[in-house]
Amino acid sequence: MDDGMRIVVIGGGMAGTRLAQQLAPYRTAPGLTVTVVGEERHPPYNRVLLAEVLAGRYAPAMITLPGAGGTDSGGDGGTGAPRRAVRLDRADRLVVCDDGTALPYDRLVLATGSNPVLPPLRGLFEEGSDELPLGAHCFRTMDDCLALASAAGHGTRVVVVGGGLLGVSAAQALAARGARVVLAQQGEHLMERHLDGTAAALLRGHLEAQGVEVHIECRARGLLTQRMPDGRRAVRSVELSDGYCLGAELVVLACGVRPRVGLAQAAGIDVAKGVVVDDRLRTSDPAVHAIGDCAQHDGVLYGLAGAAHDQADVLARVLAQEAGGAATASDAPRYTGTRALTRLTLTPGTGTGSARDTGTSSPDVPPLDVAAFGDPVPGPGDDVLRLTDATRGAYRKVVVRGDRLVGGILLGDLAAVGTVAGVWEGDEPLPSAPLLHLLTDDGGY
Numbered sequence: 001m002d003d004g005m006r007i008v009v010i011g012g013g014m015a016g017t018r019l020a021q022q023l024a025p026y027r028t029a030p031g032l033t034v035t036v037v038g039e040e041r042h043p044p045y046n047r048v049l050l051a052e053v054l055a056g057r058y059a060p061a062m063i064t065l066p067g068a069g070g071t072d073s074g075g076d077g078g079t080g081a082p083r084r085a086v087r088l089d090r091a092d093r094l095v096v097c098d099d100g101t102a103l104p105y106d107r108l109v110l111a112t113g114s115n116p117v118l119p120p121l122r123g124l125f126e127e128g129s130d131e132l133p134l135g136a137h138c139f140r141t142m143d144d145c146l147a148l149a150s151a152a153g154h155g156t157r158v159v160v161v162g163g164g165l166l167g168v169s170a171a172q173a174l175a176a177r178g179a180r181v182v183l184a185q186q187g188e189h190l191m192e193r194h195l196d197g198t199a200a201a202l203l204r205g206h207l208e209a210q211g212v213e214v215h216i217e218c219r220a221r222g223l224l225t226q227r228m229p230d231g232r233r234a235v236r237s238v239e240l241s242d243g244y245c246l247g248a249e250l251v252v253l254a255c256g257v258r259p260r261v262g263l264a265q266a267a268g269i270d271v272a273k274g275v276v277v278d279d280r281l282r283t284s285d286p287a288v289h290a291i292g293d294c295a296q297h298d299g300v301l302y303g304l305a306g307a308a309h310d311q312a313d314v315l316a317r318v319l320a321q322e323a324g325g326a327a328t329a330s331d332a333p334r335y336t337g338t339r340a341l342t343r344l345t346l347t348p349g350t351g352t353g354s355a356r357d358t359g360t361s362s363p364d365v366p367p368l369d370v371a372a373f374g375d376p377v378p379g380p381g382d383d384v385l386r387l388t389d390a391t392r393g394a395y396r397k398v399v400v401r402g403d404r405l406v407g408g409i410l411l412g413d414l415a416a417v418g419t420v421a422g423v424w425e426g427d428e429p430l431p432s433a434p435l436l437h438l439l440t441d442d443g444g445y
Helices: 014-026 047-055 142-151 165-176 197-209 262-266 305-324 417-425 435-439
Strands: 006-010 033-037 085-089 094-097 102-104 107-110 114-116 136-138 157-161 180-184 213-215 220-227 233-240 245-247 250-253 257-259 275-277 288-290 295-297 341-346 368-374 383-389 394-401 404-412
Touching: 006 014, 006 102, 014 033, 014 305, 047 142, 047 165, 085 262, 107 305, 136 142, 142 250, 157 165, 165 180, 165 197, 165 250, 165 341, 197 213, 197 368, 197 394, 197 404, 233 250, 275 288, 288 305, 341 417, 368 417, 404 417
Parallel strands: 006 033, 006 107, 107 288, 136 250, 157 180, 157 250, 180 213, 275 295
Antiparallel strands: 085 094, 094 102, 114 257, 220 233, 233 245, 341 368, 368 404, 383 394, 394 404
16 A cells, blocks of 8 residues: 555445445555545434434434544544535546535545435425425434424424335334324335335334324325414425325425435436446446445445445455555455345333323333345245234244245344344355244244
């Protein structure tokens, strides 16, 4: 690494921070610098745990990523004061920021993440304005989380639009704060991307036991607002497609996310749904890489923390080899994809201000674990194993093709999830013992 390398990372989230951490051992080399450009005013944090902060179980500082503090943006890997990259000059290899600075790079890494998708609700925006009305929130960043936590108190009327992973997490966390929550899901059941109808019905029952009112096949059509004395608009209700209105003081827009590809697109870098990368996480410009939510590898957008970590780890090795001049086509590290398992733990509120204080939920609602992986819809010739215990609120399903797991759903008290996850993530042949052992409480073979 005698020649050094200037690495600029755009994005101070989980992917960018992980990359900076993995490059830390190499920053003792003369001339090797890592500069992270981050927009958020908070130290980098674990976005997966935002619902725990919203529920009041964790303080914001508790989800700060290891090693996120104590550095600045002057070239040693920290994010420092927030600033936003506004333009890429690929010809001169510069990142132009909104504070007027231009950062030179030898290698650029796009870790720009994703933006929340805003539904096409009538009344969401006024003509010529992109400002949300008071009481309308996304749930994507720490600022979103803190704003919701500040506004949602005991008995606050909240409508969550969207019943995917994010919407379910937000609804449960707000119920844990004692809010009166209505969850409106347009699809046939909750978490359609991850669960089948049986598992979704058990999940719905769990939410309803905590006082969450769940509406399925229910499309939100518009947002009704009222004008405040200061001239700003404030949420009053959510209008459904059948004309029924749900009264609301807060509305959470949890309708999915979309990769942030604007910088790459404007710079002429190849973009499909995300920024297209190869096995070395390179874009169509060999000096520019992409990782995390914004990256599309082999046609796949992962949008999961595990994939972001895997990509950051591989890219750190790629960049370290290039900085040392040792990389060859044969021995270069390669990213071959992530066998991701989606986990969600729903823990009912406890104590003052929790959902159980509203009188609408059972005082004995246990925590609920949800795990989903692969494709849970069997194909021709696939074997399916299901175990259902409605009394305990447990459901386990795996789809097997030959000697491999191809998908599964686990819901309830998941003592066996570690075993199943290990077999799935390692793409291992199934054990010779009966398949039923995969789904037993002890997870043994």
